[in-house]
Amino acid sequence: MVIGGDAAGMTAAANARRRRDDLEIVALERSSFVSYSACGIPYLVGGGVDDLDDLVVRTPQEFRDQFRIDVRIGHEATAIDLDARKVEIRNHLRDRTLSLGFDQLLIATGARPRRPDLPGIDEPWIVGVQTLADADHLLGVVSAGRCERVVVVGGGYIGLEMAEAFLDRGAHVALVEMGDHVMGTLDADVAAGINDALRNRGIDLRLSTPVKGFEAASDGRGGAVLTEAGDLPADLVILGLGVDADARLAAEAGVTVGPTGAVAVDRRQVTDADGVWAAGDCAESFHRVSQRPVHIALGTVANKQGRVAGINLAGGYATFPGVLGTAITKVCDTEIARTGLTEQEAAGAGFESVAALVDTTVQAGYLREPGTMAIKLVAERGTGRLLGGQIVGSTGAAKRIDTVATALWSELRVQDLIDLDLSYAPPFSGVWDAVQAAARQLLKQLPSG
Amino acid sequence: MVIGGDAAGMTAAANARRRRDDLEIVALERSSFVSYSACGIPYLVGGGVDDLDDLVVRTPQEFRDQFRIDVRIGHEATAIDLDARKVEIRNHLRDRTLSLGFDQLLIATGARPRRPDLPGIDEPWIVGVQTLADADHLLGVVSAGRCERVVVVGGGYIGLEMAEAFLDRGAHVALVEMGDHVMGTLDADVAAGINDALRNRGIDLRLSTPVKGFEAASDGRGGAVLTEAGDLPADLVILGLGVDADARLAAEAGVTVGPTGAVAVDRRQVTDADGVWAAGDCAESFHRVSQRPVHIALGTVANKQGRVAGINLAGGYATFPGVLGTAITKVCDTEIARTGLTEQEAAGAGFESVAALVDTTVQAGYLREPGTMAIKLVAERGTGRLLGGQIVGSTGAAKRIDTVATALWSELRVQDLIDLDLSYAPPFSGVWDAVQAAARQLLKQLPSG
Numbered sequence: 051m052v053i054g055g056d057a058a059g060m061t062a063a064a065n066a067r068r069r070r071d072d073l074e075i076v077a078l079e080r081s082s083f084v085s086y087s088a089c090g091i092p093y094l095v096g097g098g099v100d101d102l103d104d105l106v107v108r109t110p111q112e113f114r115d116q117f118r119i120d121v122r123i124g125h126e127a128t129a130i131d132l133d134a135r136k137v138e139i140r141n142h143l144r145d146r147t148l149s150l151g152f153d154q155l156l157i158a159t160g161a162r163p164r165r166p167d168l169p170g171i172d173e174p175w176i177v178g179v180q181t182l183a184d185a186d187h188l189l190g191v192v193s194a195g196r197c198e199r200v201v202v203v204g205g206g207y208i209g210l211e212m213a214e215a216f217l218d219r220g221a222h223v224a225l226v227e228m229g230d231h232v233m234g235t236l237d238a239d240v241a242a243g244i245n246d247a248l249r250n251r252g253i254d255l256r257l258s259t260p261v262k263g264f265e266a267a268s269d270g271r272g273g274a275v276l277t278e279a280g281d282l283p284a285d286l287v288i289l290g291l292g293v294d295a296d297a298r299l300a301a302e303a304g305v306t307v308g309p310t311g312a313v314a315v316d317r318r319q320v321t322d323a324d325g326v327w328a329a330g331d332c333a334e335s336f337h338r339v340s341q342r343p344v345h346i347a348l349g350t351v352a353n354k355q356g357r358v359a360g361i362n363l364a365g366g367y368a369t370f371p372g373v374l375g376t377a378i379t380k381v382c383d384t385e386i387a388r389t390g391l392t393e394q395e396a397a398g399a400g401f402e403s404v405a406a407l408v409d410t411t412v413q414a415g416y417l418r419e420p421g422t423m424a425i426k427l428v429a430e431r432g433t434g435r436l437l438g439g440q441i442v443g444s445t446g447a448a449k450r451i452d453t454v455a456t457a458l459w460s461e462l463r464v465q466d467l468i469d470l471d472l473s474y475a476p477p478f479s480g481v482w483d484a485v486q487a488a489a490r491q492l493l494k495q496l497p498s499g
Numbered sequence: 500m501v502i503g504g505d506a507a508g509m510t511a512a513a514n515a516r517r518r519r520d521d522l523e524i525v526a527l528e529r530s531s532f533v534s535y536s537a538c539g540i541p542y543l544v545g546g547g548v549d550d551l552d553d554l555v556v557r558t559p560q561e562f563r564d565q566f567r568i569d570v571r572i573g574h575e576a577t578a579i580d581l582d583a584r585k586v587e588i589r590n591h592l593r594d595r596t597l598s599l600g601f602d603q604l605l606i607a608t609g610a611r612p613r614r615p616d617l618p619g620i621d622e623p624w625i626v627g628v629q630t631l632a633d634a635d636h637l638l639g640v641v642s643a644g645r646c647e648r649v650v651v652v653g654g655g656y657i658g659l660e661m662a663e664a665f666l667d668r669g670a671h672v673a674l675v676e677m678g679d680h681v682m683g684t685l686d687a688d689v690a691a692g693i694n695d696a697l698r699n700r701g702i703d704l705r706l707s708t709p710v711k712g713f714e715a716a717s718d719g720r721g722g723a724v725l726t727e728a729g730d731l732p733a734d735l736v737i738l739g740l741g742v743d744a745d746a747r748l749a750a751e752a753g754v755t756v757g758p759t760g761a762v763a764v765d766r767r768q769v770t771d772a773d774g775v776w777a778a779g780d781c782a783e784s785f786h787r788v789s790q791r792p793v794h795i796a797l798g799t800v801a802n803k804q805g806r807v808a809g810i811n812l813a814g815g816y817a818t819f820p821g822v823l824g825t826a827i828t829k830v831c832d833t834e835i836a837r838t839g840l841t842e843q844e845a846a847g848a849g850f851e852s853v854a855a856l857v858d859t860t861v862q863a864g865y866l867r868e869p870g871t872m873a874i875k876l877v878a879e880r881g882t883g884r885l886l887g888g889q890i891v892g893s894t895g896a897a898k899r900i901d902t903v904a905t906a907l908w909s910e911l912r913v914q915d916l917i918d919l920d921l922s923y924a925p926p927f928s929g930v931w932d933a934v935q936a937a938a939r940q941l942l943k944q945l946p947s948g
Contacts, residue, residue, distance in 0.1 A: 057930070090865055090925050104865040207924075338920075349930045350923045371918045378922035387922055416539055416553040446895065452921045452932070453901040459919055460909035469820045470908055471787075472901045473827035473836055474799045475656075476539050481506070481798045483901070 051137060051152035053127040053299065055079030056086065057349055058330025058356035059158030060113065065360025067117045073364065075119045076150060078139060080126035083182040084110055089349050091185040092208070095192065096215030102186060130155065130303035132323055154325050154363055157300050157313060158356070161293035161331035161347040163208075170264030175272050176287040179208055191286055197221050201275045201284040203261055205232030209290020210244075210381040213253055216288075217382075224254035224282050226261055226275060235377065236440050237392045239407055240426040243442045244384055251382035256282075293347050295332045308334045310345035317369040319359040327363060329355035336372035339390050339437055339458060340399040346373050375438075376455045378448050385448030389455040390438025393428050402431045406491035410484045412446045414476035423447035427454070427464070427488045434463040434496050439485070446478070453485050464492050500586060500601035502576045502748065504528030505535065506798050507779025507805035508607030509562065514809025516566045522813065524568045525599060527588060529575035532631040533559055538798050540634040541657070544641065545664030551635060579604065579752035581772055603774050603812055606749050606762060607805065610742035610780035610796040612657075619713030624721045625736040628657055640735055646670050650724045650733040652710055654681030658739020659693075659830040662702055665737075666831075673703035673731050675710055675724060684826065686841045688856055689875040689889045693833055700831035705731075742796050744781045757783045759794035766818040768808040776812060778804035785821035788839045788886055788907060789848040795822050824887075825904045827897050834897030838904040839887025842877050851880045855940035859933045861895045863925035872896035876903070876913070876937045883912040883945050888934070895927070902934050913941050 052059045055077050063077050077084070083106060090105045099105060110121040124143035131138070136151045163178025165171055177184060191197050200216040202209045205227035213223050225232070225248065231241040232248070232255075248255050259277050264287065266273040272285035295312035306322045308314035313328035315321055317336070321328050330352035334343040351373055361368035376389040396403040405428045412421030423443025429436050439454035441447055457467055467489035474481050482490065501508045504526050512526050526533070532555060539554040548554065559570040573592035580587070585600045612627025614620055626633060640646050649665040651658045654676035662672050674681070674697065680690040681697070681704075697704050708726045713736065715722040721734035744761035755771045757763035762777035764770055766785070770777050779801035783792040800822055810817040825838040845852040854877045861870030872892025878885050888903035890896055906916055916938035923930050931939065 087863065087865065087925070087930065089923070089930070090863060093863075093866060093925050098867055099865050100867060348923070350920065353930050354918070372920075374920040376920045376922045378924045378927055380924065380926045385927075389920070389922070414536065414539060414542075416536065416548050417542060418547055418549060446898065449895065449898060449922065449927055450901060452899060452919075452934075453905050455920055455922065456902050456905035456909075456911075459915070460905075460911065462905075462909065466908070469803070470901075471799065471821075471823040471825045471838070471904055473825045473838070473898065473904065474538070474797070475827045475829065476536070476542050477829045478827055478898055481536065481538070481802050485901075 052077040052156045054158035055084030057352035060085040061356030062360035063119050066364040069364035077121045078125040079123045092211035092215045095188045096218040157328040158330045159296045159332045164291040168263045178289045197286045200286045202288045204290035207379045212288045226256045228260045240440045247382045247384035312345040318362045327359045329359040338372040387448035387451035388440045390458045404495035408488040425484045425488045427492050501526040501605045503607035504533030506801035509534040510805030511809035512568050515813040518813035526570045527574040541660035541664045544637045545667040606777040607779045608745045608781045613740040617712045627738045646735045649735045651737045653739035656828045661737045675705045677709045692891045696831045696833035761794040767811045776808045778808040787821040836897035836900035837889045839907045853944035857937045874933045874937045876941045
C-alpha cells in the first residue's frame with residue numbers, strides 16, 4: 051500500500067510493478083490528481099503552461115491500465131495501525147470510511163506549506179502553493195480577475211516564482227521578506243544581486259519586513275498584509291515560507307520522525323517500523339557534505355527516493371546515496387542556483403572554510419553585451435575540499451551548478467576543479483569557465499595556495 | 500626563453516615571473532600580436548566582437564611593464580641549437596638575423612591550419628583561420644565587400660563558426676564536407692541533427708563531397724572550388740580542415756615529436772631535451788579515458804599547460820593532469836558539445852562499449868515550446884564506467900557537457916550519474932536532467948541493468 055500519489059509514491063509503485071508482476075498494489079491519494087509536476091505550478095499560474103493537465107505525468111486510469119495499480123483518488127489515509135497492519139481511510143468522494151490491510155506500506159504523504167500562527171492567517175485569500183488543487187484554485191482566481199494586487203510573503207523559490215507568475219498575469223506584486231535578502235538558502239553576499247532584478251521587473255520588494263498579521267477588507271474582497279512598515283493591500287496573498295514534511299500520519303502511528311521533522315529513513319528508505327517505508331517530501335535525506343539528516347522537499351529527490359523504495363519494496367536492492375542540496379530557479383531572467391553548503395551552513399556544520407565570490411561573465415567578455423554572473427565557492431580550509439557553490443546570473447549562468455554538484459559528489463578539491471577539462475567557446479564562457487575562475491580565486495585563500 | 504607569444508607561451512611567462520622575480524624572460528613572437536583569444540576570431544569576423552583589439556588579453560607593452568618580460572614581436576625563431584643553448588632568430592621588423600642564448604626554453608609554437616595538397620591550394624583567396632593576422636586579413640576582405648560568395652571547406656568547429664560568421668555578414672555560404680556528417684569529432688547519429696539547422700539558416704551544405712582542387716577566375720576575382728559534384732564559385736575559401744601541431748622547429752632541433760605529430764611532453768610539460776619545455780597547440784596531451792597521447796589544439800588546454808610549464812620553469816611543481824577532449828560550439832542557434840570518447844573512438848581505443856542516444860527537451864516538456872536536444876552517452880560494457888558524452892541541441896543544451904566531463908574526470912559509472920544530485924526547475928530541465936535521462940537509458944544496455 052502506498053499513501054500519497056505524487057512523485058515519490060507513484061514512482062515507487064511503478065518501479066515495484068516493473069519488478070514484481072504478482073504484487074497487489076494500492077495507492078491512496080486524497081486529492082483528485084496523482085503523479086504531477088508540482089514544480090510546474092508557478093508556470094501554469096503564470097501562463098507558461100497551457101493547461102493543468104499538461105502537468106500530469108500519468109492519470110489514475112493510466113496507472114490502472116499500464117501498471118495494474120489500484121489508484122484511489124479522493125481517498126485520505128487517516129490512521130495507520132501498525133500492529134493490525136491496516137490503514138483507516140476516508141473516502142471523500144462517497145463520504146464514507148473504510149479500512150484496508152497491507153503487508154508493506156510506503157508513506158509518501160509529501161509536505162505542506164508553512165502557515166505561521168499569525169492573526170488572520172486563515173483568511174481564504176491567503177494561500178499556500180503545493181498541490182495541483184492549489185493550482186486549480188489559483189487559475190480560478192486569475193480567470194476571475196481577482197488578483198490585481200498580490201502580496202507574496204517569503205522570498206524563497208516558490209515565493210519568487212509565484213511573484214513572477216502574477217507579474218506575467220498583469221498583477222501588481224509586492225514581495226515581503228523577513229530576512230535581509232531573498233533566497234535565504236544562499237549567502238547574503240551572492241544573493242544581493244537578485245534584489246535589483248526583482249525591482250527592475252516591477253516587484254515592490256520589502257526586505258527585513260516581518261509580517262504581523264492579515265486583515266480582511268470591509269468589502270469582503272481580499273484585505274491587507276500588516277507589517278511594521280505599513281499595511282499592504284492584497285486581493286491575494288501567496289505564502290512562500292517554505293514547507294514542512296507532512297509526517298503527522300507517520301508520527302501518530304509511532305514511526306520515528308527525525309530532527310528535521312521528516313520521517314527518518316535508512317539508505318533503502320526503510321523507516322524504523324517493520325515493513326514501513328517512506329519516500330519523497332515527507333522523508334529525510336542524508337546530506338553528503340554535512341553528513342547530517344536534512345529535509346529537502348524537491349521533485350528530484352522524491353523521484354529518486356521513490357525509485358529506490360519501489361525497487362526495494364519489490365525485493366530488489368537499491369540505495370539512495372544522499373543529497374547535496376542542489377537547487378535552481380529563475381526569476382525575472384535572473385538565474386539562481388546552489389549546491390552543497392553555503393559559507394554560513396559550512397560554519398554551522400563545523401567546517402573551517404574559505405570562500406571566494408567572483409563577478410564574471412557568462413560568455414567571453416569580449417562579445418558584445420556578455421551576460422554577467424556572480425559565483426561563490428566554499429572549500430574546507432585544511433584540505434582544500436570543495437564544500438559548496440552558489441550562482442546568481444543572467445541566462446546561461448546557473449546550470450553550471452551541476453558541474454559543482456558533480457565535483458562535490460566525488461569530493462573533489464579546489465585544485466581538481468581548476469584541472470577539470472571543461473568546455474569553452476566564446477558564446478558559452480571565458481577560457482577559464484566561471485567555475486574555474488572562482489576556483490582559481492579560492493585556491494589563493496587556501497594555506498597551500 | 501619562450502618561443503611563441505600566444506596563450507601557452509605568455510601564460511607560462513607570466514606564471515614564471517610571478518614565482519621568480521630574478522628570471523630574465525624573453526618571449527619571441529613572429530606576428531605583431533601576443534596573448535589573444537584565437538577562439539574569438541569567428542565572432543570578430545562575424546561582427547559579434549567590435550574590434551580586433553578586444554581579443555587581445557594583454558599587449559606586448561603590458562607584459563613589459565607589468566611582468567618585465569622582454570616581448571619581441573616580429574621575431575621568428577628559425578632554428579634551435581640545443582648544444583650551444585641558443586636560438587637563431589629572424590627579426591622581420593628590421594629584416595635581420597640574430598641569435599640569443601637560453602638556459603631554459605619553452606616551445607609554444609602553436610598549430611597551423613591543414614592545407615591539403617590540391618591543385619590551386621596556394622591561391623590567395625584560400626585562407627586558413629588561426630592567427631589574429633588571419634583575422635585582420637578577413638576583416639579587410641569583409642570591409643572591402645569581397646566576400647559575397649564564401650565556400651567553407653570542412654565542417655569542423657572552425658568551419659561551422661566561420662560559415663555562420665559570413666552568413667552574419669550577408670554572404671552566400673556553401674559548406675563542403677568530405678564525410679557524411681559535419682562535426683567529424685561526433686558520432687554520425689548524434690551529429691545528424693546539425694544538418695537541418697545549417698540548411699534552415701541558409702547554408703548550402705554539401706556532404707560526402709571531396710574537393711578536387713581550386714581554380715582562379717579569369718577576371719582575377721576569386722575562383723571556384725572544384726568537386727565531383729560540380730564547381731562552386733567563391734570570392735573567398737575558408738579552410739576548416741582542422742590544424743596540425745607546428746612542431747617543425749622542435750623536430751629540426753632533435754626534440755622528440757610524438758605519434759600525433761605534436762611535441763611529446765611529460766606531465767610537467769618537459770620534452771625529452773634537457774631544459775626544453777613545450778606547451779599549448781604544439782604539444783601533446785594525455786587523454787584520461789583512452790590513456791593515449793592526443794593532440795588537442797584548444798585554448799583551455801593551452802592556458803592550463805602554459806600555467807603548468809610556467810610554474811615548473813620557475814622551480815615550482817605543477818602537473819598537467821590530462822584532457823578529456825571536451826569541446827563545445829554553437830552554430831545557427833544549435834549548440835554542439837562533446838567530451839571523452841565517442842562510440843567510434845571507444846572502439847578504436849579497445850573498449851567494449853554500450854551507448855544510448857536520447858531525444859529529450861532542454862526545459863520541462865510541458866512548458867510552451869521547450870527546446871529540444873539529443874544526448875548520447877557511451878559506457879564500458881563490463882564495468883559500467885562512463886566513457887564519453889555528446890550533445891546537440893537548442894539554447895541551453897550543450898553546457899551540461901561539463902557535468903559529463905566532471906563525471907568522467909572522477910571515473911564515475913552510469914549508476915553514479917543517475918544518483919547525482921543535479922539541479923532541476925522547469926525552465927532548466929526535466930525532473931531527470933537530460934544527462935540522467937540518457938544514463939537511465941544507458942543503464943538498461945548494461946549487463947547489470
